[in-house]
Amino acid sequence: GENVEQHPSTLSVQEGDSAVIKCTYSDSASNYFPWYKQELGKRPQLIIDIRSNVGEKKDQRIAVTLNKTAKHFSLHITETQPEDSAVYFCAASKPPSNTGKLIFGQGTTLQVKP
Amino acid sequence: DGGITQSPKYLFRKEGQNVTLSCEQNLNHDAMYWYRQDPGQGLRLIYYSQIVNDFQKGDIAEGYSVSREKKESFPLTVTSAQKNPTAFYLCASSRGGGPNQPQHFGDGTRLSIL
Numbered sequence: 001g002e003n004v005e006q007h008p009s010t011l012s013v014q015e016g017d018s019a020v021i022k023c024t025y026s027d028s029a030s031n032y033f034p035w036y037k038q039e040l041g042k043r044p045q046l047i048i049d050i051r052s053n054v055g056e057k058k059d060q061r062i063a064v065t066l067n068k069t070a071k072h073f074s075l076h077i078t079e080t081q082p083e084d085s086a087v088y089f090c091a092a093s094k095p096p097s098n099t100g101k102l103i104f105g106q107g108t109t110l111q112v113k114p
Numbered sequence: 115d116g117g118i119t120q121s122p123k124y125l126f127r128k129e130g131q132n133v134t135l136s137c138e139q140n141l142n143h144d145a146m147y148w149y150r151q152d153p154g155q156g157l158r159l160i161y162y163s164q165i166v167n168d169f170q171k172g173d174i175a176e177g178y179s180v181s182r183e184k185k186e187s188f189p190l191t192v193t194s195a196q197k198n199p200t201a202f203y204l205c206a207s208s209r210g211g212g213p214n215q216p217q218h219f220g221d222g223t224r225l226s227i228l
Contacts, residue, residue: 006156034216034217036219043204043219044157045219046216046217046218051214089157099164099170100164100208100215101159101172102159103159104158106154107156
């Protein structure tokens with residue numbers, strides 16, 4: 001079945017630096033890859049997603065890239081700010097795609113130091 | 115998302131007791147999901163429902179039960195058969211059970227054992 005590996009588990013950067021989180025998936029039939037941000041004690045919130053027919057997507061300081069051949073996708077946050085500190089989860093759709101099921105990575109705790 | 119309401123926020127279970135977690139949405143979404151979140155393990159799917167009066171087991175359904183009698187409601191019962199129920203439980207919904215539909219989460223219920 002589908003498996004999603006996420007790295008690193010923790011990431012500490014200085015304010016203003018960039019942060020990159022990487023995920024790999026196992027099932028080549030996965031076609032939807034969302035990223036969620038979860039602040040302490042709060043609900044996960046969708047911050048960006050990408051579909052398999054696109055290689056890159058940007059939204060202000062956040063970008064996601066997808067390499068279907070290598071079966072990995074990455075979240076890039078530029079000009080990090082203290083409010084970016086949170087746990088970030090990647091996910092991949094679990095085939096068959098018509099169920100809407102997602103498989104989540106283990107999460108990355110991002111700390112942005114002022 | 116204010117459209118998904120989970121209650122209670124905190125819940126305590128006694129030995130041998132069944133407890134029910136509530137999830138209500140007013141987003142007119144067809145699909146609803148229950149996840150369990152443990153430290154360092156990301157989100158794991160318990161049950162999901164793509165339409166009223168229908169639901170399917172996820173990856174960790176043992177010891178849990180659900181019902182979907184109304185489109186807006188998807189309650190989760192943690193039965194006495196679930197030997198390790200302490201976790202953070204998240205409910206989510208999406209527009210349809212089809213592919214590429216973003217999932218939106220509630221605020222969660224934290225369940226502990228007395």
